[in-house]
Amino acid sequence: MGDSPKDKLLRPGGGGGGGGGRSSFSFGGFGSVGEDVLESVLRRLPAATFASAACVSRSWHGVCKRILSRPKLASALSLNPCAQIALEEVVDKVLSEPICPHFAIVNVGNNVNMTDALQYIGQKLGARTPLVISADSGIIGVDALTNQVKEVEGGIDDVGSSYNNEDSDNAERGIILTVGFVPGLKVDVVPLLHLEEANEDRLMVDKFITDMMEYSVAVSGCSTPVGVIMFGDGAAEIKSAAEKLDYAMPLEAAIVGDEKGTFQYRSADSSRYISAIGQHTISAVALVFAKDRHKCPGLGDIKFHVAVSDGLSAIGPRHRAASVKVGDCCTLLTARREGQEEILDGEGILNDIRDELENRVEYPDVYIGVTKRRIYEVGAEKAKLMSFLSFHGVMGGVEYLRVEGSGIESGDSFQFYYSDPAAALVSCHKVSARLRSLNLGSDSDCSDKMGNVVVSAGKPWVFGGFIFSSFGRGESFFNDVNVDSSPFVENFPGVPVAGIFCGGEIGRCSPSLSMQDSEEETPVHRVCHVYSTVYLIMSYTPAPPGATVTS
Structure with a gap:
């Protein structure tokens, strides 16, 4: 099978046609077009058309690669009561701008068939894109139609639906799609197997952790991934797996997720993790982010930061x-x-x-x-x-x-x-202050009016984030709207963010964001939480001056 335009996009020299000059281009009706004009046009193309344009010539490929020279998160939420229309809305929104999908996370209400959604979105993103889809107790994200951040408890739009539908039968509806482009990282989904044989019934936690480490070694040469996002199915208690993962991974590896939900997934290569295993089910999956040993020299570094608000x-x-x-x-x-x-x-x-x-x-x-x-x-x-x-x-x-x-x-x-709502509110304010103390810029700070990248070498900025909040929180808990998302939104306005209300929050706080006032002689670790909100902040530090991305 040949590569899709999306697969070719980031390959140096990919695409057909000759090289051509960098100052002007000759193709079809364009005639002779200046590079700046062409770049301005290509930035406005939807993702699929953009990927095709990257295959026109090496020169066009170089411009397209320059446009996608930094990480990007695209996310959209839809509360349309028709599941198919909701799917189309989020896909159209997320793919309305240039992006090369490296991973995708989908969170849905009960009115969306996960198998259908997995198939539909998987076809749109390409066969090589690892994808996790989960059904949860509520969703958090930016509405595809209004561009407003919404926290939707149990699928009920508590802050006003853009569809004006008061029918209670439409409770627990909604879908949020998040697609990530993370150059310099490799991403795949690793399953946690539950072995079920005549004389044995156990979670294969050691294999789960070893598979993650071996994947990281294979793609980066290092056994420590940059981050792990877990999704459990609620049928098996995975606290022990999360705690053992905390033991096994150094503090620089971010660990977040949902302990209890319902999920389906697609790995880039599932046979790597499941072959030669007996009768089993899958009790959890982990989306694993590891450094790419073959990343271009002009790329900067992506880092994950985790903060936790207690309740x-x-x-x-x-x-x-x-x-x-x-x-x-x-x-x-x-x-x-x-x-x-x-x-x-x-x-x-x-x-x-x-x-x-x-x-x-x-x-x-x-x-x-x-x-x-x-x-x-x-x-x-x-x-x-x-x-x-x-x-x-x-x-x-x-x-x-x-x-x-x-x-x-x-x-x-x-x-x-x-x-305790009062304690949770105080904790949210403290998290907001901690995020502010990181002194990170936002994605919007790094672009001019034409969308061109304007960055300061060594100055990190945030390009996206995820929120995992307890289903017991939200408006009914605080008697106010959008409290759980506020620490992220206030500090990084306009930056894409997606999240869920879940039945058990997984999160290991980064040392720089810890709210512990003093270090204990024997620290007590906390990786599984209740009535908390876990924030994953994804930042990017550009490469030093003089380093250029190979095109």
Whole structure:
């Protein structure tokens, strides 16, 4: 099969035809056209036409490559109640300008068939584009028709629908498509397999992490990727996988994602990860970004930054688990208050916090934050003792305290937490200040009125971002609109951003954006969150003067 125009676009010297001069061009009705005029025309072409234009001649290819000489994120949201029209709207919007798809993320409401969307968008983007599509509890993005940022909880447009449809049957609708062009990086999707055989039922976490590292080594020569975006399916508890990934990856690797959702995906080469494996399902996927060892010398560097806004407040005394039983999708436990010997049943444990909760907030969601000290190792890597703070929803209790999930052991200490809008709002403001302190420019700061790139060497700027927010947040939580997206939008106005409301936020805060006031001797890691919002900021630092992108 021959390469598509999109596949040829970034290949030096790609496309047909002769070289031609760089000051003028002769093709069809253009006659002799100045380079500046041609560049201005090509910038206005939709993506497919632009890719075809890049194949006209080497000179045209060079102009097209200069236009796409820096990273780009294109994203669009549609709330059209007709799923097919919504699909067409976001695809048309995202591909209305020049872009070469290196990856795509699609987030949909329940009215969109994921298989149909995967096939439709996959055909539009080309067979080599890795793609993840997920169904979530809400979407965040820029409306394709109004260009306004919207946070849509459960698919219901709480800030006013451009379709004026009041029918409640259209709840949980909507779609957001995000396409990324990241020159200097390679991207693919790696699955987390769940092995299901007669004598074995387990998540293949070590293989998941090893596959990511091996992919990164293959394309970059380094086992550490730039970033990982995970999507879990909710059927299997992947906290352990996220925690082990935190152990295995150095701090410079960004880790974000959605712990519980529904997804489909397409890898550039799925056989690399699944061949020779027995009966299995796929419990999660990771979109892996790694440096390209063959990147052009004139390209700058892409970096990922992660910030986390918390939405919980601690309450009551600390406890230590005494007896632990694993039930059906839950854990049953008794505990002691720290410093006391009496073992408390479920009712006794809950009595410690009931009065305090009644005086603080109406109908909060309550969790226990369990500090787990575990030894982690992957393959021949050196084993390491690490502490993680893991949250489990409180389901009630009389004889035992019943909490969601598993992984708790006797001797683990825990404290109660409750969802707190006031604390979450304060945390959002702090995240906004932290993002501002990065002193990053925005994509719009780097273009003149003609769309030409105007950058300062060594000055990083933001070209896009992703938001992973708890489905418990949003307007109903803050009693205000667009609070979760505000830290990004306020700091980087006009920069493409996309996000979801999800059932468990994954995010490891970058050291430069951490809001911890002091370093503990034995730090407690947090990679899986509840009632939080995780921000992934994608920045680009141009190459030094004198370095040019090969065309």
